Amino acid sequence: MTRKIVRINMSNQKATYEDVPKKWAKWGGRGMTSAIVFEEIPPTCHPLGPNNKVVIAPGWVTGTPAAPSSGRTSFGGKSPLTGTIKESNAGGLSGQKIAKLGLAAIILEGTPAKDQWYYLVITKDGVEFKDASDLMGKGMYEIDEILWKDYPKTAVIGIGQAGEMKLSNAGISVNDPENKPGRYAGRGGLGAVLGARGIKAIVIDDAGGPGVDIANKELFEKGRKNLTEAIQEHALTKKDGGLNAYGTDVLMNIVNEAGGLPTRNFSAGQFEGAAKISGEAIAEVVEKRDGKGMTGHGCHPGCIIQCSNIYPDESGEALVSCLEYETAWALGANCGIDNLDIIARMTRECNDLGLDTIEAGNSIAIAMEGGLLEFGDAEGALKLFNEIRNKTPMGRILGQGVEATAKAFGVHRVPTVKGQSMPAYEPRAIKGIGVTYATSTMGADHTSGYTIAPEIAGVSGKLDPLTDEGKADLSLAFQASTAFIDSSGYCLFIAFPILDIQTGFEGMVDTVAGVMGIDLTGDDAIALGKEVLKMERLFNERAGFTKEDDRLPEFMRYEKLPPHDVVWSMTDEELDKVFAWVHED
Amino acid sequence: MGARRLAEMQVEVTVFATLRKYLPDLPVGGSKYIKVDPGATPADLIQILGLPADEVKIVIRNHVITELDEIVEDGDRIAFAPAIAGG
Numbered sequence: 001m002t003r004k005i006v007r008i009n010m011s012n013q014k015a016t017y018e019d020v021p022k023k024w025a026k027w028g029g030r031g032m033t034s035a036i037v038f039e040e041i042p043p044t045c046h047p048l049g050p051n052n053k054v055v056i057a058p059g060w061v062t063g064t065p066a067a068p069s070s071g072r073t074s075f076g077g078k079s080p081l082t083g084t085i086k087e088s089n090a091g092g093l094s095g096q097k098i099a100k101l102g103l104a105a106i107i108l109e110g111t112p113a114k115d116q117w118y119y120l121v122i123t124k125d126g127v128e129f130k131d132a133s134d135l136m137g138k139g140m141y142e143i144d145e146i147l148w149k150d151y152p153k154t155a156v157i158g159i160g161q162a163g164e165m166k167l168s169n170a171g172i173s174v175n176d177p178e179n180k181p182g183r184y185a186g187r188g189g190l191g192a193v194l195g196a197r198g199i200k201a202i203v204i205d206d207a208g209g210p211g212v213d214i215a216n217k218e219l220f221e222k223g224r225k226n227l228t229e230a231i232q233e234h235a236l237t238k239k240d241g242g243l244n245a246y247g248t249d250v251l252m253n254i255v256n257e258a259g260g261l262p263t264r265n266f267s268a269g270q271f272e273g274a275a276k277i278s279g280e281a282i283a284e285v286v287e288k289r290d291g292k293g294m295t296g297h298g299c300h301p302g303c304i305i306q307c308s309n310i311y312p313d314e315s316g317e318a319l320v321s322c323l324e325y326e327t328a329w330a331l332g333a334n335c336g337i338d339n340l341d342i343i344a345r346m347t348r349e350c351n352d353l354g355l356d357t358i359e360a361g362n363s364i365a366i367a368m369e370g371g372l373l374e375f376g377d378a379e380g381a382l383k384l385f386n387e388i389r390n391k392t393p394m395g396r397i398l399g400q401g402v403e404a405t406a407k408a409f410g411v412h413r414v415p416t417v418k419g420q421s422m423p424a425y426e427p428r429a430i431k432g433i434g435v436t437y438a439t440s441t442m443g444a445d446h447t448s449g450y451t452i453a454p455e456i457a458g459v460s461g462k463l464d465p466l467t468d469e470g471k472a473d474l475s476l477a478f479q480a481s482t483a484f485i486d487s488s489g490y491c492l493f494i495a496f497p498i499l500d501i502q503t504g505f506e507g508m509v510d511t512v513a514g515v516m517g518i519d520l521t522g523d524d525a526i527a528l529g530k531e532v533l534k535m536e537r538l539f540n541e542r543a544g545f546t547k548e549d550d551r552l553p554e555f556m557r558y559e560k561l562p563p564h565d566v567v568w569s570m571t572d573e574e575l576d577k578v579f580a581w582v583h584e585d
Numbered sequence: 586m587g588a589r590r591l592a593e594m595q596v597e598v599t600v601f602a603t604l605r606k607y608l609p610d611l612p613v614g615g616s617k618y619i620k621v622d623p624g625a626t627p628a629d630l631i632q633i634l635g636l637p638a639d640e641v642k643i644v645i646r647n648h649v650i651t652e653l654d655e656i657v658e659d660g661d662r663i664a665f666a667p668a669i670a671g672g
Contacts, residue, residue, distance in 0.1 A: 234668070235640070235642065235667060235668035236667075236668040236669065236670055236671075240603070241603065241667075241668070242602050242603055242667055242668055242669045242670075242671075243670075243671055245602070245603060246602055246603075247671070248671030248672055250601075250602050250669045250671060251669055251670070251671055251672065253601045253602075253614070253666075254601055254602075254643065254645070254664075254666045254669055257599075257601075257645045257648060257664045257666075258645055258648060258649075258650060259648040259649075270648075274614070275613050275614020275615075276613075276614065278613065278614070279602065280601070280602065280605060280613045280614075281613050281614075284613055307671060324671075325671060325672060326672060423672070424672070425672075446672050447672060450670075450672060452670060452672065453670055456643070456650065456670075457642070457643065457668065457669055457670040458642050458643055458668070459668065459670055462650075464650070465650065466649070493670075493671060496668075496670050563648050564648070564649075
């Protein structure tokens with residue numbers, strides 16, 4: 001069966017199905033969203049205006065039987081936070097169900113009449129447009145619950161109040177197997193773009209869908225086996241390994257120990273309360289409270305890494321899933337907060353209101369630096385989410401993200417690139433990740449080129465995090481391979497075993513080749529990744545971005561970061577090398 | 586022997602994540618001090634602490650990532666971690 005694209009026009013509430021055109025036939029996931037955004041969205045359009053779109057695409061192997069940890073869904077569009085192209089991907093239930101409906105992409109375009117809001121129900125029979133009046137003003141916990149009453153066991157994609165207000169930090173939620181929100185395409189404000197289309201939620205019901213064709217079953221099966229073995233063998237991703245036992249927050253103590261944990265709005269590289277908000281501390285809380293909390297939770301069916309968790313409240317009831325490293329850091333260390341229970345409550349607020357936790361925590365940190373409240377004021381920080389819930393001017397400022405908050409509070413130490421704030425690795429202490437932050441097509445983003453692997457984790461070789469040398473090439477290599485993995489539908493965390501175990505890498509490539517019915521080698525994978533990067537880079541250029549936008553904030557050049565007392569020292573020429581090939585190849 | 590004892594040094598050690606089970610008395614975020622001979626390396630500390638060498642992936646000495654054969658000095662803080670990453 002040929003993969004289809006469903007184009008959903010919100011101006012007239014009509015959906016049309018088309019075969020995937022030849023030019024996009026080779027793409028999935030991020031490659032698909034970026035190809036469509038590149039071709040169909042005017043780069044200079046206003047992100048909240050009528051010409052922007054939201055494109056949703058499952059990866060190449062998503063929805064296939066038993067491809068391990070491959071349930072990612074890519075969301076693309078022009079970002080209101082950065083003004084750049086954006087691809088943000090999430091776990092949860094949506095990717096597999098979209099793919100099983102035979103859909104390679106959903107394109108959401110047009111704008112309904114003012115104040116008209118819809119939720120969509122996408123099934124094998126087509127798209128229904130439903131009046132969303134009863135859902136408006138509600139948070140994602142309630143939305144997921146309400147929609148599962150009528151559409152049980154479906155995937156629910158949706159926006160909280162932040163997306164309704166079209167705030168630049170509004171993410172898109174996907175429900176998890178327990179029908180809780182928290183699997184977010186969080187970064188870059190695509191929730192606001194969905195809001196601008198008048199869409200509050202999308203239900204995906206794959207019952208009776210055609211499923212995903214596998215062109216070469218033998219090759220797919222061989223690859224699946226090799227990849228699965230690599231994941232199950234690697235110390236990081238195996239059962240009871242670092243990610244399974246402690247979640248991504250296993251990083252907190254180690255990055256802190258290495259002096260690279262951004263603390264109190266990027267003013268230090270170590271936080272004295274790091275251990276209290278670490279993965280080890282989460283595991284201890286789960287064990288001690290002995291209730292509905294758990295580690296080793298899977299965010300989608302078929303994940304064999306299971307790095308998620310369910311954090312329990314004081315009485316052992318499930319409070320929030322998932323408390324991740326980035327989240328515990330942004331709402332914790334970067335705000336000087338070491339109270340895990342309050343961080344968990346703030347995370348629940350983000351999941352409910354529909355906010356990216358990184359940008360939300362960093363915005364609070366900026367407000368703290370600006371004097372709104374003291375660093376470390378956990379109760380005060382938690383209360384700020386009511387400002388967003390109540391749609392106050394303060395809430396709207398905080399919900400616009402770090403740069404807007406910094407302007408409102410007169411703060412010049414603004415840790416952003418292209419309008420997006422930095423995640424939980426200090427670029428002055430870990431130079432390669434700084435190159436990724438500076439040059440990524442997405443704004444400051446660790447996932448787009450995770451040089452932490454060799455710089456801290458000793459995965460895929462070992463490099464000194466404190467030196468500049470070779471980091472431009474390193475970042476590009478990671479950015480290209482990441483663009484390929486993000487197109488596959490596999491979770492990015494399969495990168496660790498496949499970087500270290502060659503048969504795992506070959507297996508991953510074989511599964512993609514098997515599904516798509518193409519010849520593919522490891523070299524092709526990097527070339528495809530670069531092709532995705534090139535489209536993204538050109539979109540940004542046409543939107544007005546230049547190499548001068550590929551820079552870290554000024555204060556990092558003159559403010560020394562303890563404990564290493566280092567500044568950002570990478571030359572502009574070195575940074576400009578990363579994407580020089582776009583106009584040379 | 587006596588001279589050697591005089592030269593004995595003390596280092597602070599800690600372990601993270603899946604290595605914690607080998608030092609179960611250490612609370613989360615805790616560390617302990619051990620006495621070592623001059624010339625000791627992280628590899629020696631791994632033996633002294635009873636950590637399985639093949640599970641130690643990262644060694645951090647005074648907040649700098651280091652190698653197993655680097656010689657430690659009196660007063661150093663040495664942290665051991667297994668394979669970690671994520672984000």
